[in-house]
Amino acid sequence: MYQNINFIKIIEDAWHDYDSTRSIKAVEDISAKVSTNHVYRIRFEDDDNIIAKLSYFGKFEHFEEDHGIINALANNLSAPFENFLAKSLTKHGKLFIYRHTDSLMDAWVVFYNPIKIDQKPDKKQSKEQITILGKELAKFHKACYKVANTLPPNYKQTTDDINHLLEILKTERGQFEHRGHEDVIRKQCDLYIENCDKIGVAEMPSIPVFVDWNIGNFSVKNDYSFFSRWDYDWFRMSTRMMDFYFFSRVCSEIGDRTVFSYTIDPLMEDRFMIFLKAYHKVYPLTEQEVKILKETYRFFILNYVIKDGRYFFHEFYASKLQFEAYDNYFPNIDQSFDTDKILKALDI
Numbered sequence: 001m002y003q004n005i006n007f008i009k010i011i012e013d014a015w016h017d018y019d020s021t022r023s024i025k026a027v028e029d030i031s032a033k034v035s036t037n038h039v040y041r042i043r044f045e046d047d048d049n050i051i052a053k054l055s056y057f058g059k060f061e062h063f064e065e066d067h068g069i070i071n072a073l074a075n076n077l078s079a080p081f082e083n084f085l086a087k088s089l090t091k092h093g094k095l096f097i098y099r100h101t102d103s104l105m106d107a108w109v110v111f112y113n114p115i116k117i118d119q120k121p122d123k124k125q126s127k128e129q130i131t132i133l134g135k136e137l138a139k140f141h142k143a144c145y146k147v148a149n150t151l152p153p154n155y156k157q158t159t160d161d162i163n164h165l166l167e168i169l170k171t172e173r174g175q176f177e178h179r180g181h182e183d184v185i186r187k188q189c190d191l192y193i194e195n196c197d198k199i200g201v202a203e204m205p206s207i208p209v210f211v212d213w214n215i216g217n218f219s220v221k222n223d224y225s226f227f228s229r230w231d232y233d234w235f236r237m238s239t240r241m242m243d244f245y246f247f248s249r250v251c252s253e254i255g256d257r258t259v260f261s262y263t264i265d266p267l268m269e270d271r272f273m274i275f276l277k278a279y280h281k282v283y284p285l286t287e288q289e290v291k292i293l294k295e296t297y298r299f300f301i302l303n304y305v306i307k308d309g310r311y312f313f314h315e316f317y318a319s320k321l322q323f324e325a326y327d328n329y330f331p332n333i334d335q336s337f338d339t340d341k342i343l344k345a346l347d348i
Contacts, residue, residue, distance in 0.1 A: 063098035124255030134278030213246035
């Protein structure tokens with residue numbers, strides 16, 4: 001549907017609306033090849049450059065809300081995280097978002113100042129590195145919690161995403177994409193809502209979480225402490241437990257792979273227990289939060305693989321991951337996740 005759209009022209013129009021006095025020399029597509037998201041580097045005549053992100057899925061109101069919160073967070077975090085996140089460009093004191101609408105699409109653009117990058121984490125972490133990463137995430141979560149009440153209001157909840165998925169199943173497109181699996185999806189949605197109610201997720205503190213912490217989204221210093229973080233496509237305000245699944249993958253025995261899957265297994269590895277222990281010493285977890293970890297994984301599969309997989313991944317990956325969800329991910333959630341193992345490891 002979008003193959004013939006001139007995205008470069010939309011980026012150029014967005015910049016002209018932002019500051020027509022600075023001429024563009026070139027616009028380079030630097031999007032991740034596995035994803036359908038659009039990221040560009042804009043070079044100017046004076047050789048300065050900025051980053052542009054273009055999105056067209058979901059709702060504009062959610063895009064606007066998320067990026068308003070992210071930008072406030074980037075500006076409000078204290079040391080050592082004051083420069084950890086890329087800062088968006090503002091105009092007349094307000095976050096600048098360009099909205100392009102025509103008969104084919106509704107697309108939105110934000111600009112970021114380029115963020116400095118230090119060292120990419122190793123493809124496979126040592127136990128010492130895992131311990132440091134656990135402490136670093138705890139420190140970052142603590143910093144986010146401290147400023148959470150200073151951020152713009154958040155309205156989007158995980159139940160909104162689940163309800164949206166259930167609505168999609170009623171549409172012709174949804175029935176075609178998920179043909180034969182509608183009952184499985186509905187069952188998993190029901191389990192998520194029921195279990196969250198039982199555990200009491202509504203009572204848990206809500207902080208900024210970035211969800212997708214693969215090693216291509218953040219850099220570290222020589223001592224492996226956090227240096228910078230980018231790629232905010234999966235950002236939301238939620239329980240801090242939403243950030244843990246991807247760190248279990250970072251810590252995994254398998255390490256980083258080009259061809260990937262989203263099995264629940266990394267959450268149960270002993271290497272992830274090392275991470276959790278290190279985190280717990282800095283920013284203690286509760287029994288309630290440990291119990292909700294399984295549901296954050298269920299939500300991740302329902303939302304980012306089933307509901308929005310075709311927006312985040314190219315066709316091959318989207319189809320592969322959705323097939324694996326029905327064949328492996330969903331059947332193994334309750335079978336493989338062991339809450340008691342984590343509670344015992346943390347002595348809770």
